[in-house]
Amino acid sequence: MAVGWLALVSLAALAVLSMASCGGDDLVIGVSTSVRDTGLLDELVDEFKRQRPDQAATVKPVAAGSGQLIELALRGEVDILIIHLPGAEAKLIADGDGIDRRELMHNFFALVGPPDDPARAQSTLTMAEALKRIAATEKTFISRGDNSGTHLREMALWRQAGIDPVGESWYQESGAGQGQSLLVASDKGAYTLVDSGTFVVFQERLELELYVSDEEPNQYSIIRVNPDKHGVNEAAALAFAEFLTSPAGQRIIAGFGLEKYGEPLFVPAGPGSDSEPAATPER
Amino acid sequence: MELIWDGIREAFRLIFTGNAEVYEIAFLSLAVSGAATGIALIIGLSIASFLAFRAPPGRTLALSLLNSGMALPPVVVGLVVAVMLWRTGPLGQLHLLYTPAAIVIAQAVIATPVVTALSVVALQTLHPKLRLQVLALGASRWQAAWLLFREARLPLIAAAMAGFGAAISEVGASMMVGGNIKGSTRTLTTSTVLEVSRGNLEAAMALAFILLVLVYAVMLTLTIVQQRRRAS
Numbered sequence: 001m002a003v004g005w006l007a008l009v010s011l012a013a014l015a016v017l018s019m020a021s022c023g024g025d026d027l028v029i030g031v032s033t034s035v036r037d038t039g040l041l042d043e044l045v046d047e048f049k050r051q052r053p054d055q056a057a058t059v060k061p062v063a064a065g066s067g068q069l070i071e072l073a074l075r076g077e078v079d080i081l082i083i084h085l086p087g088a089e090a091k092l093i094a095d096g097d098g099i100d101r102r103e104l105m106h107n108f109f110a111l112v113g114p115p116d117d118p119a120r121a122q123s124t125l126t127m128a129e130a131l132k133r134i135a136a137t138e139k140t141f142i143s144r145g146d147n148s149g150t151h152l153r154e155m156a157l158w159r160q161a162g163i164d165p166v167g168e169s170w171y172q173e174s175g176a177g178q179g180q181s182l183l184v185a186s187d188k189g190a191y192t193l194v195d196s197g198t199f200v201v202f203q204e205r206l207e208l209e210l211y212v213s214d215e216e217p218n219q220y221s222i223i224r225v226n227p228d229k230h231g232v233n234e235a236a237a238l239a240f241a242e243f244l245t246s247p248a249g250q251r252i253i254a255g256f257g258l259e260k261y262g263e264p265l266f267v268p269a270g271p272g273s274d275s276e277p278a279a280t281p282e283r
Numbered sequence: 284m285e286l287i288w289d290g291i292r293e294a295f296r297l298i299f300t301g302n303a304e305v306y307e308i309a310f311l312s313l314a315v316s317g318a319a320t321g322i323a324l325i326i327g328l329s330i331a332s333f334l335a336f337r338a339p340p341g342r343t344l345a346l347s348l349l350n351s352g353m354a355l356p357p358v359v360v361g362l363v364v365a366v367m368l369w370r371t372g373p374l375g376q377l378h379l380l381y382t383p384a385a386i387v388i389a390q391a392v393i394a395t396p397v398v399t400a401l402s403v404v405a406l407q408t409l410h411p412k413l414r415l416q417v418l419a420l421g422a423s424r425w426q427a428a429w430l431l432f433r434e435a436r437l438p439l440i441a442a443a444m445a446g447f448g449a450a451i452s453e454v455g456a457s458m459m460v461g462g463n464i465k466g467s468t469r470t471l472t473t474s475t476v477l478e479v480s481r482g483n484l485e486a487a488m489a490l491a492f493i494l495l496v497l498v499y500a501v502m503l504t505l506t507i508v509q510q511r512r513r514a515s
């Protein structure tokens with residue numbers, strides 16, 4: 001009887017393996033969650049599949065926080081990244097794990113908070129100034145707390161303000177994605193840092209107002225994982241990078257959100273972006 | 284409250300306007316969790332038969348481990364399976380990560396302890412001499428097993444239902460090993476999470492409603508099979 005069962009189990013295992021017919025040369029794209037949550041990722045990938053039907057079956061976009069994406073890139077588990085984490089990006093390239101960094105698009109970080117603005121953030125000029133007021137009045141602030149690009153920018157801003165908020169009773173970590181964190185902040189009448197794209201998408205559901213915009217843009221870049229160092233799918237990754245920075249790819253970014261929200265969520269970096277509202281600041 | 288009604292209305296709209304993507308997602312959920320439950324049943328029933336009929340030494344220890352396995356957190360399973368399936372992991376050469384097969388594996392790992400532990404108990408409720416008598420009457424081992432499974436049909440189908448329930452309801456492992464890829468590894472639970480994070484709460488509610496209806500349909504079928512009066 002044991003032999004019979006063994007045969008059955010191995011049969012089942014075979015069935016599972018055969019379901020994974022499209023192994024081999026897959027293209028794993030590591031994408032920041034904010035790009036997925038807005039819905040832009042799906043549009044870009046769909047158009048890429050239309051243009052490159054030869055790659056269509058193998059594209060595997062996987063969304064994760066930027067911190068996790070760096071980790072996956074270091075292990076060669078992804079072929080290409082769409083990421084917004086300038087400091088870590090530079091290190092990835094310096095260490096030889098990443099190559100061919102291209103700027104893809106940007107939007108802005110913004111400080112949002114409850115409509116009655118108890119910390120009087122509105123009358124401040126800089127982000128750091130606004131954070132100081134929140135700390136001084138001890139108004140609730142929701143942090144992502146997840147090593148995402150937004151979270152790291154938030155911590156840099158606190159450093160600029162000369163405040164260490166971690167452990168304070170008014171400083172709370174949601175540990176959730178961008179959209180979820182906004183909902184939490186809205187519910188608690190708290191302040192939080194958000195990228196302008198996600199804020200536009202969620203605005204309708206939130207009782208939050210935008211008070212201060214960050215001076216620095218929230219820059220999204222493409223980085224390919226170094227094929228000399230890791231076993232990655234170089235040809236497909238290059239094709240995807242080329243597509244994203246091509247006029248066709250940039251046009252999708254420029255028009256994304258225009259119809260649904262009345263304003264674009266991201267500003268494309270390169271040419272092919274006639275409708276762009278603001279110039280791309282050089283970094 | 285209004286959101287719930289909006290969600291149900293949206294669910295009906297998605298179902299009856301024949302939204303291809305939603306059908307695809309629902310079908311994948313059903314196929315993946317069905318396959319996982321099938322694998323869990325094959326492995327579970329073999330282990331359970333061994334533990335219940337042979338009563339090997341250390342059975343209590345094995346059972347306590349299986350019972351703990353019923354509380355195995357899906358994210359832990361997802362993490363371990365993902366690390367195994369990574370390109371640089373021990374099973375990386377199979378290229379299974381971010382495929383439906385990876386979700387089947389993870390869900391099978393989740394469902395197997397549930398099915399096994401409940402099946403052991405189901406088979407233990409049979410009269411201990413029954414198997415010997417059946418064998419003595421000339422049944423082959425396979426015939427004996429089939430007969431005993433039929434005898435314990437009620438609790439065994441309950442075990443299958445519990446396994447299927449554990450598989451189709453989990454989200455953490457599917458997210459991690461499947462990657463929630465559009466048109467490929469999006470299941471009802473992972474797309475519900477996605478829609479929530481996108482702020483599309485009606486769509487999320489609709490998917491949740493579809494999942495509940497689907498689960499009910501499966502469980503109803505199994506319950507009918509379970510409660511059917513034995514044919515002579």
